[in-house]
Amino acid sequence: MKNPRTGRFALGLAVVAVPLVLALLGPVFAEEPGRRAVSFTAGDGHWLGTDFVGRDVWQQVLHGGRPVVLTALAATTLACLVALPIGLVSALTHRRLLEELLMRPLDILLAVPSLLLILLAATVFSPGAVGLALLVALINVPDAARLVRAAAMEAAARPAVEALRMQGETWWRLAVGYVGRSMLGTLAADVGTRLTGVLYLVATAAFLGVGVAPDAADWAVMVDRNRTGLFLQPWAVVVPALLIVALTMGTNLLFDAALAGDRRSTRVQDTKRRGAPESLRSRAGSEARR
C-alpha cells in the first residue's frame, strides 16, 4: 500500500518540477528582448524557433509560466480567505436567518457554469490578471464555503466545544482556537484539490483570451496564438502545451499522494487523542445515523 503512494509522490514531484522551476525562475534567466525575426521560423539562432510575431519562443517560455502560477496561487488563497469566515460563522451561529443568508446565495452561484461566469464578466469588464484572479476566486468560494461549513459543523458537535462553551470561553477562542484548528487537515486537502481546479480555470480562461493581453508572454496565450503556425513551427505550441500539461498533472499527482499519507496520519492522531469513552460515543453516533 505504501509503495504506490511514495512512487506517485516522486512521480508528481518530478513532473511538476520542470514547469514550476521554469515559472518561478524563468524570468530571472531571460534575456532582454532582442530584435524581432521572421515569424514562425525554426533554428537560425533561435533554439525553439520564433512565434507568431517573430519573438524567440524560448524567451517567451521563460516568461510565460509566472502569470499562470501566480494568478492561480492568488485566486486559491483569496477563495480560502473568503470561504473560511463564511463557513465558520454559518456553522457556529445559532441564528438560522444568518446561516441561510450566508449559504443560500452561494447555492445559487453554484448553478452557473464556471467558464460561463468568466465569459460573462469578460464581456462587460475586460478584466486584467487581477480581475481574472478575483473572478476565479469568486467561482471557488461557494464550494469551499460549503466544505468549511461541513467540517466545522462536525468539529462543533464534539463534547469539547460544549465544555469550552460552559467554561465561558470567548467565541473567538472557540471558533478559531478549537474548531478552526481541528479542521486544518480537511482544509489542507481541500486547498490541494482546489489549486488543481484553479490552475485549470486560469489556463483555460487565458487560452480563451480572458484576463491577458493578446500578445502576452503566457503559456496558455502562446498555445492559442501560435496555433496558426502549427504546421510551420510546432514547437511554439507544443512546448507551452506540454508545460501546462506537466504543471496540472504534476500538481494533481503530488497533492493526491501527499494528502493520502496525511489523511492516514491525522486519523491515527485523532484516535490517539480521543479517549476511549468518546470513540465509543462516536461509534454509537455512526450507528444511529445508519
Place this chain on the structure above:
Amino acid sequence: MSGLRSFVARRLLLGVAQTVAVVLLVFALTEALPGDAAVALAGDQPDPARIQAIREAMELDRPAYERLADWAAGLPHGDFGTSLASGRPVSRYVAEGFGPTLLLATLTVALLVPVGFGLGVLAARRVGRLADRLISSVTLAVYAVPEFALGVLLVTVFALRLGWLPPTAVGYGTDLLGHPAALVLPVLVLLSRPVCSLARLVRAGMIDALASPYAAQARRYGVSGVRIHYAHALPNALAPAAQQLARTIDWLLCGVIVVEALYVIPGLGTVLLNAVAERDVPVVQGLAVVFGVLTVVLNLGADLVAHRLAPRAGVAA
C-alpha cells in the same frame, strides 16, 4: 414516501430559484456596464450614430425593471432579443449553433457512461493489481489537464505527425456527421476529464460497497461473486456517480466551448466566444440563459435520479 416527496419539492424549489437567479444575473450584465451602457458598448467606434443605434436597439432609455420584464417575458417563447452586431434575432444564432453542439454533447455522454463505468468496475474488480494501478494513475493524471493543452498535443501527434485525422473541422460546416474523422479528436478531448472522474468515483463506490456488511452477508449466503458485483454492489456505487455525472455537465459545458474554439466547430460555444469578442451583449445574454438554464435543469434531473437510486444515501455511499 412523504420524505421523498418533500425532497423532490425542495429540490424543485431550489431549481426554480436557481433559474430565476441565472436570468437576473444575466440581465444584471447590462446594468453592470460602467457609465453609459451604450457608450461602453460602442467601444472602439464611439460615433454618435452608433451609440444612438445601440441605445435604441437595447431600449436603454426605458427603466431597467420594464426592460427586465419584457426580456424575461420573451424568454419562454424563445425571443431573446436582437443582435447588436448584425441586427438578426438571437434565437437564429441559437438555432444555428445548436446542432453541432448537441451532436458533440450526445456523442460524449453516450461514450462517457459505458467507458467511465467500465473502467471503474474493471479497476474495482482488480484492486491493487496492475490493471487497477494503471487505471487509477492514468485517470488521476489526466483528470486535471486543461482540454486545450491536451487537444493541441493530440492534433500535433495524430494530425501532423501521423496524418491519421484532420486537424480541425474547417470546411465541413455544420455537416459533421458526414465527416466522422473530424469528430474523433474533439470527442476524445471532451471525454478526457469526465471519464477520469467518473471512473474514479465508480471504483471507490464499488470498493466501499463490496466491503460493506450486506455484501459480506450475501457472500455468506453463497450468492455468486458476479451477482454480488453487478446486482448488489454496482447499484449502490451508482448514486454518488450519478451526482458526479451532474457535476460533469459543468465540465462538459466548459469543454464544449474550448473544444469548439480549438477545432473550429461552428456550435454554440463558437457563437458565444464571437459575441464576447464583439461585446454583442444581447447574444451573450441569450446564450448565457440557454447554457445556465440547461445546467440547472440537468443538475436537477441528476439529483432526482441519484435520490431515486439510493434514497438512503449513506448506507453504502
